[in-house]
Every structure is written in structure tokens, then in C-alpha cells.
Amino acid sequence: MSKATSIDQREADIRSLLALVNSSVEDAIAAWKEKGGVPGLGDAPAGDKSPSPALLRAIRVLDSASQQMTFLLRPTFLNLTNVAFMPIEAAALRTATEAKIADFLDGKPKGAHVDEIAKKTGLPPFELACILRCLTMKHIFREVSKDVFGNNRGSYVLRSVDPNSAFVGFMLGEASSLGLANMYEALHDPEYGPSLESKRSVFSYNIRKEYPNTALFDWYLKHPEQHERFNRAMTAVNLANVSDFYPVASLPPDTTWCDIGGGIGGPLAKVAGANPKLRLTLQDLPNVIERGKEQGRFNFVPIDFTEEAPVEGQDIYYMRFIVHDWPDDVATVILKNIRKAMKPSSRLLVHDLVLPTPSDGSTAGGTKNSAMNSMDAPPPLLPNYGAGGILPLALDINVMALLNAKERSIDDVVQLAKQADMKFVQFWDGVESGVIELGPMH
Ligand SMILES: C[S@@+](CC[C@H](N)C(=O)[O-])C[C@H]1O[C@@H](n2cnc3c(N)ncnc32)[C@H](O)[C@@H]1O
Incomplete structure (x- = not known):
């Protein structure tokens, strides 16, 4: 256990956290100004612009400092409810999304009474009001007047034309009910717990009676509606666009x-937008490629x-x-297959969330790269940013539960690359995610 800090030091730490909140808010405002200005609660979201690395960097400090500060000042039980009550908010969000309430409220600036929304969706009005009111506390929908609800920035993206609604549907649908449910039981199971195979994940455990020995992507082949939703959900993932931190625009x-x-x-559409002179090829499983063709304009190869x-x-x-x-x-097999196709000057860009590594001057594949360390948060923040750096760690659990897979540090990827006769070239930092650039070893 760490040595207890003095009362004076604790107060000083809270004031340091507040100073970090103030400075990161200014940084975030400056980053929004670059994209046209700070959004309001009621605004519709501004197109599908990707957040800039500068904004993501500011938000990482803001989330980290503000949540550490409130954790320190709140009673412990209330801190626990922050996590333990998450399923309540998730259930409310899933219900509102499945009921397409944001579609119904679209074009109604004065909102609609809950009785009207209930009639339209077939849900009971009393329960629906509880659900919507809970979501308004998280800035998803707004209560215009008693029992009258309208869209706002948080709910507008739940309209079914928006891929964010597919993302919510995927995460709170199969990813939760079949991926995250029964995690304790699956990890305890003598067959599923210790196995590292994709078809022995928590997800595969939950579907084993109906679909024995089946991994997520094979299950999707039998569930076209959810597969379609998953594919759309992926297009909603709006972290830093690769062209914001890798020089796509200056490629010849x-x-x-x-x-x-x-x-x-x-x-790929965003890459095309950043540099229209590239020759672009899209590869995926045959049935996914067929759907991709509807988007046009690339060379499609299953x-x-x-x-x-x-x-x-x-x-x-x-x-x-x-x-x-x-x-x-x-x-490793996937990397080896790519290595077979590479020419000496080819590069492989592995774009993933990156697990933080200690800032001890360690190297990736023997090549120092100062931009690659995310365990460098200013004290008194946790070195890995705590709440502000949760995304790679949370998704590490998500891919583990769904596929027995994992997020990796730069060194983890470099070790895999070595087995596929590839070497580390450079790390490109996209803040939440990053690109590990690899080239042929020989
Ligand atoms: C998590 S999604 C990522 C999609 C996309 N790269 C993106 O970032 O939005 C994983 C993709 O891998 C594809 N996939 C899964 N197994 C595959 C396989 N054996 N061969 C080719 N593609 C596969 C899926 O169809 C899906 O499009």
C-alpha cells in the first residue's frame, strides 16, 4: 500500500486537478474552434467530422482530471453506483433506440408528449417517461416541459439513418446480451475459461447450446440482420481519422x-477524401464486399x-x-499472409487502440520513438490517464468477451510482426488509437 499522503497534500492534489480541468477545457475550446466552434446541447451533430488529435488529447486530460477529482470528493458508495448503475442507463438507451424514438421526434422542435410517443412506439407511457427522463440526465433527449420530450445533440444520432444507432444496437444488443453477459460463468468454465480460441470466447459460451463451436463472425453469417447492423456500426466509429495523424494527403x-x-x-472513404489521387482497394469477406460495392468507387477484392x-x-x-x-x-497467420504479398518498399499500417506502456524509455523493436508513450499523464493523474484513458482497456475486455482477442501495446504488435518477418518502422499517435507502421524485415 502507498504511504498515506498528508491532508494538506490531498487538498493540493485536488486543486492541481482543478487546474488541469481549467487548462484542458481551454485546449478543448481551441480545438473545437478549429472545426467551426463549440457545439451546444441542442445542436444536431456537425456531419461526420472526425475529432482532431488535439481535441482528443484535451478531452483525455479533462475526463481524467474531472473524474479523479469528483471521485476524491464523493462518498465511496456514490462512486460505486457510477459503475454499478451503468446497466440501468444502458437498458434505457437500448429501449429508446430500438423504439426509434429519435426518428419520431425528428422535425418536431417543440417535442412530443410521452402519451403520443407511447402510442407511436407501442410502449407503456409511464415506463417510457421514466426511461426518457433518465436519458435526459445524460443529455440524450431533452424534457421540453413536463412529459414532453424532444431531440437534442445526444439523441439526434439515434435516428435510424445514423450509423451511431447501429453502433448502440450492436453494443447493447449481441455484444452485451451474448458477449458480456455471464462473463464470470464463462471464465470459470473448465473448457471455455482457459482456452484462447476464438470459438471459446464468452460469446461462444453463451451461444454454445444453439451454435456449438461457433465464433462471432460465423454467427453473423447465420444472422444477416445483426451482421448488416454490425457493418454499419463500424462506420460510426469516429476516432481520429488516419489522415489526421498519418500523412495520407502527401502520398504521391x-x-x-x-x-x-x-x-x-x-x-477508406475518408482516405479517398484526404487524397483523391490514391489507387484504393477494399478487401473483406465476399458478402461484406458485396455490401461495400453499394458505396461505389474502389477496387473490390474478396x-x-x-x-x-x-x-x-x-x-x-x-x-x-x-x-x-x-x-x-x-x-500471426494474418500478418504472414500480408507479408507474402509485400514488395520491399511496402508498408503495413496496423491501426488499433494501443495499450499504454510504461514511460521508462523502453523501445519498440529496438527503435526509440518519443511519440509512442501514453503513460505520461501529468501528476496527480494516474500515469495512464485513468478514466481519460479507459477506451483501449474497455475495448480490450470487449474483444476478449466477443472473440477471445485483445488490444495490444506497440511492443506486443512488434513481437507478432517479427514472427511474420516484419519490422517496426514508426508509431503514429492518434491519441485514442494509433498506427504501428511495419515493413519487411528482409
Ligand atoms: C471490427 S471490423 C473492422 C472493419 C473496418 N476495418 C473498420 O475499421 O471499420 C472487422 C472486419 O473484419 C472482417 N473480417 C472478419 N473475418 C475476416 C476474414 N477471415 N477475412 C476477411 N475479413 C474478415 C469483418 O467482415 C469486418 O468487416
């Missing part, structure tokens, strides 16, 4: 860029990346949120 004309496991083309190499001789191979979907043995 006709550079070939192959997005492996690119889904229905969300990330692939099973666990079985075959991607298109040969590309300048850049790019994978976003792919390596984190697989246990080490399969991830």
Missing part, C-alpha cells in the same frame, strides 16, 4: 492503398485473410480494428 499520386478487412468502406494473401505489391496495406479481433496465433 497513384500510390496504391489496400484496406484489408475494410468492412463496407467507411475508413478475401479470407486467415487463408490467403491480399492483392500483391501494394505500396500501403492498412488494417483498422482487425488485429485486435484475433488471438496471437491467428493474428
Whole structure:
């Protein structure tokens, strides 16, 4: 246990946290101004602009400092409810999303009475009012007057045309009810607990009676509606766009860029927007590629990346949120398949959430890179930013539960790359996520 701090030091720490809140708020306002100005509670969200790394950096400090500060000042039981009550908010959000309430409220600036919303959705009015009022406390919907609810910035993205609604549907649908449920029981199970195979995850445990030996992506093949929603959900993931922290715009004309496991083309469309002179290829499973074709304009080549190499001789191979979907043995096979297709100058960009590593001057693959460390939070914040740095750690649990997979540190990826005859070139920091650039070893 750490040595108890003096009362004076504790007060000083809280004031230091408040100073970090103040400075990070100014940084966040400046970052929003770059994108047109700070949004209000009632505004519709501004298009699908990706957050800048500067904004993500400011928010990381703000979340970290404000949540550490309130944790210190709140009674312990109330701190516990912050986590233990999360399923209540999640259930309310799922219900409002499934009922398409944001669609019904669209174009109604004065909102609608809960009785009217209840009639439209087939849900009972008393319960519905409880659900909507709870969500208004989190700035999702607003209560215009007693029992009259309207859309706001938080609810507008729940309209069914918006991929964010698919993301909520996926996370609070199969990811929660089949992925995160019964985690304790699955991890205790003598067959599923110790196994590292994709088809022995918590998700596979929960579906084992109906679908024995089945991993998530195989289950999706039998559930086209959820599969479609999953593919749309991925296009909602709006962290820093790769072109905001990797020099996509300055790549020479006709550079070939192959997005492996690119889904229905969300990330590739942003790459095309940053540099229209690139030659772009989208690869994914055949049925996903068919859906991607509806988005147009790329070279579409189906692939099973666990079985075959991607298109040969590309300048850049790019994978976003792919390596984190697989246990080490399969991830190595995928990297080996890509290595087969690479020419000496090819680069592989592994874009994932990156687990923090200690700031002890350690190296990735023997190459120092000062920008690669995220365990550098200013004290008294936790070195890994605590609440402000939770995303990679939370998603580490999510991919573990769904696929027996994991998020990785830079060194973890470099170790996998070595087994596939690839070496570390550089790390590109996107704050929440990052790109690990790899090249052929020989
Ligand atoms: C987490 S999603 C990421 C999609 C996209 N890269 C993005 O960031 O939005 C994983 C993708 O891997 C694809 N995938 C899964 N197994 C695959 C396989 N064996 N071969 C090719 N693609 C696969 C899925 O269809 C899905 O599009």
C-alpha cells in the first residue's frame, strides 16, 4: 500500500486537478474552434467530422482530471453506483433506440408528449417517461416541459439513418446480451475459461447450446440482420481519422492503398477524401464486399485473410480494428499472409487502440520513438490517464468477451510482426488509437 499522503497534500492534489480541468477545457475550446466552434446541447451533430488529435488529447486530460477529482470528493458508495448503475442507463438507451424514438421526434422542435410517443412506439407511457427522463440526465433527449420530450445533440444520432444507432444496437444488443453477459460463468468454465480460441470466447459460451463451436463472425453469417447492423456500426466509429495523424494527403499520386478487412468502406472513404489521387482497394469477406460495392468507387477484392494473401505489391496495406479481433496465433497467420504479398518498399499500417506502456524509455523493436508513450499523464493523474484513458482497456475486455482477442501495446504488435518477418518502422499517435507502421524485415 502507498504511504498515506498528508491532508494538506490531498487538498493540493485536488486543486492541481482543478487546474488541469481549467487548462484542458481551454485546449478543448481551441480545438473545437478549429472545426467551426463549440457545439451546444441542442445542436444536431456537425456531419461526420472526425475529432482532431488535439481535441482528443484535451478531452483525455479533462475526463481524467474531472473524474479523479469528483471521485476524491464523493462518498465511496456514490462512486460505486457510477459503475454499478451503468446497466440501468444502458437498458434505457437500448429501449429508446430500438423504439426509434429519435426518428419520431425528428422535425418536431417543440417535442412530443410521452402519451403520443407511447402510442407511436407501442410502449407503456409511464415506463417510457421514466426511461426518457433518465436519458435526459445524460443529455440524450431533452424534457421540453413536463412529459414532453424532444431531440437534442445526444439523441439526434439515434435516428435510424445514423450509423451511431447501429453502433448502440450492436453494443447493447449481441455484444452485451451474448458477449458480456455471464462473463464470470464463462471464465470459470473448465473448457471455455482457459482456452484462447476464438470459438471459446464468452460469446461462444453463451451461444454454445444453439451454435456449438461457433465464433462471432460465423454467427453473423447465420444472422444477416445483426451482421448488416454490425457493418454499419463500424462506420460510426469516429476516432481520429488516419489522415489526421498519418500523412495520407502527401502520398504521391497513384500510390496504391489496400484496406484489408475494410468492412463496407467507411475508413477508406475518408482516405479517398484526404487524397483523391490514391489507387484504393477494399478487401473483406465476399458478402461484406458485396455490401461495400453499394458505396461505389474502389477496387473490390474478396478475401479470407486467415487463408490467403491480399492483392500483391501494394505500396500501403492498412488494417483498422482487425488485429485486435484475433488471438496471437491467428493474428500471426494474418500478418504472414500480408507479408507474402509485400514488395520491399511496402508498408503495413496496423491501426488499433494501443495499450499504454510504461514511460521508462523502453523501445519498440529496438527503435526509440518519443511519440509512442501514453503513460505520461501529468501528476496527480494516474500515469495512464485513468478514466481519460479507459477506451483501449474497455475495448480490450470487449474483444476478449466477443472473440477471445485483445488490444495490444506497440511492443506486443512488434513481437507478432517479427514472427511474420516484419519490422517496426514508426508509431503514429492518434491519441485514442494509433498506427504501428511495419515493413519487411528482409
Ligand atoms: C471490427 S471490423 C473492422 C472493419 C473496418 N476495418 C473498420 O475499421 O471499420 C472487422 C472486419 O473484419 C472482417 N473480417 C472478419 N473475418 C475476416 C476474414 N477471415 N477475412 C476477411 N475479413 C474478415 C469483418 O467482415 C469486418 O468487416
